[in-house]
Amino acid sequence: MLQLDLDISLVDRARAAAQKITGSFGWLFEGYSSVTIERTVLRLMGLDGALKDGKPLPNVVIDQLHKSGSLGKGAAIRLANAMLLQNMSAAEVATAINDQNLDISALPPAPADEIHALLSELTDKMMAHISGQKAKREEMYQRFGERRIPAIYVIVATGNIYEDAVQAKAAAREGADVIAVIRSTAQSLLDYVPYGATTSGFGGTFATQENFRIMRQALDEVSEDEKRYISLTNYASGLCMPEIAALGAMERLDLMLNDAMYGILFRDINPRRTLLDQSFSRMINAYAGIEIQTGEDNYLTTSDAVEKAYTVTASQLINEQFALLSGVKPEKMGLGHAYEIDPEMENSFSFELAHALLSRQLFPHSPIKYMPPTKFASGNIFKTHLMDAMFNFVGQLTGQGVQLLGMMTEAIHTPHLADRSLAIENAKYIFKAVKDLGANLSLAPDSFVNRRAHQVLEEATLFLEKVAADGLFSAMAKGEFADIKRPDDGGKGLDGVFAKDEDYYNPFRERMMKELKI
Amino acid sequence: MKKQFIRPYGDTSADGKMQLSFSLPVKPDAHGKEAARLLLKQMGFDDIDVCGMRDLNEGFTHFIAYASTSTAVDPANIKVKVVETAVMDMEETDAFVKEHIGRTLTVVGACIESDAHTVGIDAIMNMKGYSGRFGLERYKSFNAINMGAQVTSEELLARARAENADAILVSQVVTQKNIHIKNLTRLIELAEAERLRDKMLFICGGPRISHELAIELGYDAGFGTGSYSTDVASYIAIVMAERIRKGS
Numbered sequence: 006m007l008q009l010d011l012d013i014s015l016v017d018r019a020r021a022a023a024q025k026i027t028g029s030f031g032w033l034f035e036g037y038s039s040v041t042i043e044r045t046v047l048r049l050m051g052l053d054g055a056l057k058d059g060k061p062l063p064n065v066v067i068d069q070l071h072k073s074g075s076l077g078k079g080a081a082i083r084l085a086n087a088m089l090l091q092n093m094s095a096a097e098v099a100t101a102i103n104d105q106n107l108d109i110s111a112l113p114p115a116p117a118d119e120i121h122a123l124l125s126e127l128t129d130k131m132m133a134h135i136s137g138q139k140a141k142r143e144e145m146y147q148r149f150g151e152r153r154i155p156a157i158y159v160i161v162a163t164g165n166i167y168e169d170a171v172q173a174k175a176a177a178r179e180g181a182d183v184i185a186v187i188r189s190t191a192q193s194l195l196d197y198v199p200y201g202a203t204t205s206g207f208g209g210t211f212a213t214q215e216n217f218r219i220m221r222q223a224l225d226e227v228s229e230d231e232k233r234y235i236s237l238t239n240y241a242s243g244l245c246m247p248e249i250a251a252l253g254a255m256e257r258l259d260l261m262l263n264d265a266m267y268g269i270l271f272r273d274i275n276p277r278r279t280l281l282d283q284s285f286s287r288m289i290n291a292y293a294g295i296e297i298q299t300g301e302d303n304y305l306t307t308s309d310a311v312e313k314a315y316t317v318t319a320s321q322l323i324n325e326q327f328a329l330l331s332g333v334k335p336e337k338m339g340l341g342h343a344y345e346i347d348p349e350m351e352n353s354f355s356f357e358l359a360h361a362l363l364s365r366q367l368f369p370h371s372p373i374k375y376m377p378p379t380k381f382a383s384g385n386i387f388k389t390h391l392m393d394a395m396f397n398f399v400g401q402l403t404g405q406g407v408q409l410l411g412m413m414t415e416a417i418h419t420p421h422l423a424d425r426s427l428a429i430e431n432a433k434y435i436f437k438a439v440k441d442l443g444a445n446l447s448l449a450p451d452s453f454v455n456r457r458a459h460q461v462l463e464e465a466t467l468f469l470e471k472v473a474a475d476g477l478f479s480a481m482a483k484g485e486f487a488d489i490k491r492p493d494d495g496g497k498g499l500d501g502v503f504a505k506d507e508d509y510y511n512p513f514r515e516r517m518m519k520e521l522k523i
Numbered sequence: 524m525k526k527q528f529i530r531p532y533g534d535t536s537a538d539g540k541m542q543l544s545f546s547l548p549v550k551p552d553a554h555g556k557e558a559a560r561l562l563l564k565q566m567g568f569d570d571i572d573v574c575g576m577r578d579l580n581e582g583f584t585h586f587i588a589y590a591s592t593s594t595a596v597d598p599a600n601i602k603v604k605v606v607e608t609a610v611m612d613m614e615e616t617d618a619f620v621k622e623h624i625g626r627t628l629t630v631v632g633a634c635i636e637s638d639a640h641t642v643g644i645d646a647i648m649n650m651k652g653y654s655g656r657f658g659l660e661r662y663k664s665f666n667a668i669n670m671g672a673q674v675t676s677e678e679l680l681a682r683a684r685a686e687n688a689d690a691i692l693v694s695q696v697v698t699q700k701n702i703h704i705k706n707l708t709r710l711i712e713l714a715e716a717e718r719l720r721d722k723m724l725f726i727c728g729g730p731r732i733s734h735e736l737a738i739e740l741g742y743d744a745g746f747g748t749g750s751y752s753t754d755v756a757s758y759i760a761i762v763m764a765e766r767i768r769k770g771s
Contacts, residue, residue, distance in 0.1 A: 164699060171581055178580035190697050191637035194673055207637050208697040272639070273671065307645055347654075380642070384730075384748055416730055416748075419699060423546045423585040426577065488649075 007402060007443040009362050009458045010450060015466050016367065022469035023322035026477050027265075027330060033277060034284050034330075038509065040501035041196070042285050043067050043080035045247040049513050050084060050127045052095040053214065055200035062099035063248070064197045066109070069102050075110035077506035081513075085123045089115040128512045131255075132292075132520075138257040139294040145234040152182050152236065155375065155400045155408035157432050162187035162419040164206035166216040170223040172422060177227040179429045183236040183260060183407060186220055187419070188212050193243030193272050194497060198252065208419065212239050212249055217256035236260055238298070241286050242267055244274060244498050250286035254293035260339065260407075261290055264300040265327040266320065270487045271303050275496035276478055280327075285514060287331035292517045297333055298407070299324040302343035302376035304487050310345040310380075314360055315464035316486065317342045321364065322469060323477075325371075332521030335370040339407055343376035344396040348388075352453070354395060359457035361403040367462075372406025375399075382415035389413045393428065397435040402443045408432060528595035539591040541568070551576050551584040559586040568592055604735040606744050606754065608761040613657055616756045620664035623764035629666040630659055630759065631683045632692035633674035636706040640696035641672045643729050647692065647752045656751045665756065676710040680719055690724035690759050698731045704740070711741040724759060 044063035055061045070076045070083055087098045087109040101107040114120075146152070159181045161169040166186075173184040189206030192199075202219060203211040210216060217239065224235040236259035241250040246263065253261050265283045268274035290297050301317040301324075308316070321340040328338050342364045346353040364373050377396050382389040393411035400408040410428040412420045420428075448454050472480040484490035533540025543563065549555035556573050563571045568590035575587030611619060620628060632648045634641050646653035648669040650660040659667035668686060670679060683691050693710060695703035707727055714720040720741075727737050728746040737745025744758055 162699075175579055175581040175583060189637075190639050191673065193639065205700075207702045208699050271641075272673075306642060307649075309651065421546065422579050422583055423544065423577075426579050426585060430577075488651075 007362065007446045007448065009359075009366055009448065010455050011363075011366055011462065012459060015459075015462050019318070019322055019462065019466040019469050020326075022466065022473040023319075023326045025473040026323055026469065027326035029476065030280060030284075033281055036504060037277070037281055037502055038076070038079065038505050038511070039278055039281050039498075039503070040067050040071055040076075041245050041282055042247050042511070043070070043076055044197075044245075045251045045285065045289070046079065046081050046511055046513055047084055047095065048248060048251050049131045050081065050095055050124075051131065052084070052099060053200075054096050054099070056100075056103055059200065061197050061200050062096055065099045065103050069108070070110055071501070071503070073108070073110045076503055077509060079505070079509045079511050081124055082120060082510055083109055085120045085127075086115050087112055089119055089123060124510075124512045128516055131513070132516060135254045135293050138254065142234070142257060142259060142294060145228060149228065149232050149234045152234070153436075154372075155405045155436070156182040156236070156372075157429060158183040158185060158238075158374075158407050158409045159425050159428065160185045160187050160409075160420065161425075162209045164189065164208075164210050165204040166202055166210050166219050167204065169210055170220055172425070173220060174223055174227050175422060176425050176429065177224060177233075177235045178231060179426055180433050181235070181425075181429060182233070183238055184220070184224060185238045185409075186210050186212070186216070188240050193240075193268070194274075196244045196498065196501065198245050198248050212252070214252045214256060217252055217258060221256050221258070238262070241290065241297075242300075243272060244268075244278075244282075244501075246279075246282040247286035247289060250289040250293075250295075253295060254289050258295060260296040260298055262300060263287055263290055263297040264341075265324050266481075266486065267300040267303060269481060269491050269496065270489050271300075271307075273491070273496045275499035275502070276481055276491055276493040278496070278498040278502050281502060283327065284331055287328055287333055288514065288517045288521065288523075291328075291332040291334070291337065291521055294337070296337045296339050296372060297328060298339035298374045299341045301341040302345070305343045305345040306380050307487055310343070310347070311350070311356060313487075314356075314461045315468055317360070318363065318367065318461055318465035319468050319472075320486075321368065322465070325368065330523065332517070332523040335368065336372070338368065338371040339374040340364065340368055340371055341374040341376060344378050344392075344399065344411075345376075345380050348378075348381050348392055354399070355453055356457060357396075357399050358403070359454040360461065361399045361405065362454070363458040363461055365403050365405065374407045374409060375405035376409050377411025377415070379411070379415050382411070384417060386413040386417070389415055390427065390431065394431055394435055397432045398439060400432075401436045401439050402446075404443065526597070526599075528597055530595040531592060533589075537595075539569075539593060539595075541590060541592055543588045543590060544586070546579060546583050546585045548582055549584050550582065551578040555584050556586070559584075559588065563588060563590050567594065604733075604738055606734050606746070606758055608758045610754055611757045611760070612753055613662055613756070616753070616760050617662055617664040619757075619764070620760050624664075624760070624767060627664055627666045628689045628759060628763055629668070629686050630690045630692055631668045631670065631679065631686055631688045632659075632694070633670035633679045634672040634694045634696070635674055635676055635679055635710060637673065637702065638695055638697050638706065639672045641694075643696050644669060644671075644692065644694035647694075647728065647746075647750075647755050652752050654751060656753050658752050659756055662756060664760065676706075676713050679710065680714055680717055683723060684717075684719060688723050689763055690726055692755065693725070693727045695727065695729040695732065698729070703729060703731060707740050707742070715741075724762060726755065726758070728755070 187209035238260035390413040652658040
């Protein structure tokens with residue numbers, strides 16, 4: 006069997022360093038919350054809808070509370086209090102804030118036992134709904150069989166959710182196992198989640214609860230026809246990580262992009278805000294049985310894939326440790342990497358093989374997410390199609406969990422119907438052709454692939470130990486990650502972070518931590 | 524002398540053979556195939572061979588075809604606008620700037636408005652560069668400021684003004700529904716309103732951008748696929764030297 010001779014003591018050292026890095030944020034997770042975390046709580050309490058101008062109701066409530074500095078107790082108690090005293094639904098309270106200048110922070114407190122009774126009723130209801138969605142997914146896997154390994158993952162990105170649904174169904178019938186709806190390019194920096202079905206976007210389609218529901222329904226139909234459960238994924242990244250995670254949990258998304266550091270490094274979102282938000286959003290993912298996926302491929306699209314290979318390994322280990330803190334199980338961690346080495350380089354395939362095996366072996370229980378060549382994809386679609394085939398070869402040979410298929414028209418346009426179909430054909434042919442080949446092969450002990458994997462692991466270990474000694478925020482401020490300097494008081498969204506009062510209460514976080522045993 | 528028209532070459536001189544691939548909302552059957560053939564016929568093709576037909580499901584079919592065109596291009600009618608300045612490597616550019624300009628050139632770059640894809644601007648500006656060519660940050664003769672992605676036009680212009688920039692570099696990767704045209708137009712209009720347009724070079728780049736398009740939109744130059752930091756740096760150095768020479 007194709008297996009690396011990894012130095013186990015080095016693996017242990019790297020993991021210990023990652024644990025030290027991530028373990029030092031208790032002060033942040035316990036002491037602070039953010040506006041999007043509070044909006045998530047309101048959404049989980051059942052608050053939905055938007056004003057006529059499109060402003061979502063959760064933003065209406067949280068904006069008022071944040072402006073008057075009365076979020077310290079958490080939004081749950083404030084909204085429940087207003088619902089009781091005004092005898093209104095959550096949506097009616099939000100509307101009254103807008104229409105009648107109702108100030109819910111100025112209301113007298115209702116009896117504490119009534120507030121807690123209402124909150125536990127709403128919490129029970131939503132937790133049961135999310136558990137029900139999880140059970141439904143498990144039932145469908147039971148009925149139709151487990152997802153293939155590697156799973157075939159393709160994107161749709163028309164900007165129009167109804168058009169996306171047609172393309173997704175076509176792709177699913179051709180063999181896709183996972184459908185990702187790429188988000189509109191500007192969404193990561195919106196400090197709200199748009200409302201309703203959307204039919205225009207740029208480079209993708211807005212992530213909204215209604216869009217999630219439309220796509221899930223389309224894929225459920227195909228799942229029944231094809232007798233294969235088709236997974237749906239979207240992006241819990243940007244300024245609304247936990248809100249989008251919650252919507253994904255409600256509408257039975259199956260995977261969600263959720264990287265602990267991506268927003269900081271590649272979207273210039275404030276480090277404290279991102280770490281806080283990822284912590285709660287991953288808890289929601291974990292509770293809902295949603296597989297998270299991380300974005301290590303981004304390190305390789307911005308830097309050299311050979312020179313910076315170790316940053317992928319280091320980030321995977323950090324992502325793993327943060328995920329464990331949120332209760333995500335290793336079998337639900339789709340840690341990422343990518344096939345991005347310059348095809349002009351001699352033996353590039355051997356390098357890719359070493360890197361792919363390293364990811365596979367460091368995280369034996371995780372459905373590793375493998376990203377295709379993009380950086381060296383050009384207008385030459387024939388060459389790109391060939392690179393995609395080599396990428397598919399490594400994916401099957403090394404048993405990656407999710408193969409994010411490359412498109413021959415990468416770097417030209419968002420995939421056309423035929424592009425996606427050819428990509429699926431390419432993957433299906435290669436996966437079948439080399440299905441059991443890996444079991445017949447082994448690596449020579451002192452071979453290049455072994456030495457290369459060892460080198461990357463060693464570089465990652467030394468890097469993680471340096472970051473552990475320095476502290477993550479300090480390392481980020483110095484530009485140790487992806488050559489981008491991110492000070493912890495810079496970036497977008499810091500004004501949405503606030504310190505919790507002694508009597509802060511987030512019923513969902515408490516319940517999830519209890520049930521996830523964290 | 525007989526004028527040589529330009530016509531596709533498959534395997535015989537001027538046979539006009541072309542390779543085509545497209546999808547239609549039809550079923551993969553004889554009817555669908557005929558629809559594909561008729562479409563090509565209406566486009567003026569002859570010797571149509573629809574050699575591949577693949578079911579895309581949900582009522583769509585992918586066709587692959589070969590056909591001959593009788594049309595040809597008269598070379599005399601070809602008019603393109605290309606960046607015509609010489610291309611120098613990093614050392615040559617640094618030496619050129621030292622000799623002809625005598626100070627460093629400040630370039631402010633960004634991926635503007637909704638566009639979140641920094642791959643283009645990074646390839647041109649980052650220290651490391653792309654494909655063996657260092658980015659502008661590495662040049663001794665450039666003070667390169669890369670503002671990253673999703674920078675508003677206002678932010679970019681404000682920074683360029685504050686830095687007294689010699690050139691602005693704008694990257695646009697996402698082009699769905701011509702969003703890149705809207706973004707690039709907005710920047711130029713703002714620059715004109717703020718009286719910055721003539722104070723610095725405006726250069727845009729991206730996979731779907733040509734020099735011709737850039738000129739049309741009111742930019743000084745545009746760099747498309749296959750352009751490198753060396754092209755951009757040489758262009759800025761040579762044009763700035765020219766401007767300084769004319770100005771003095």
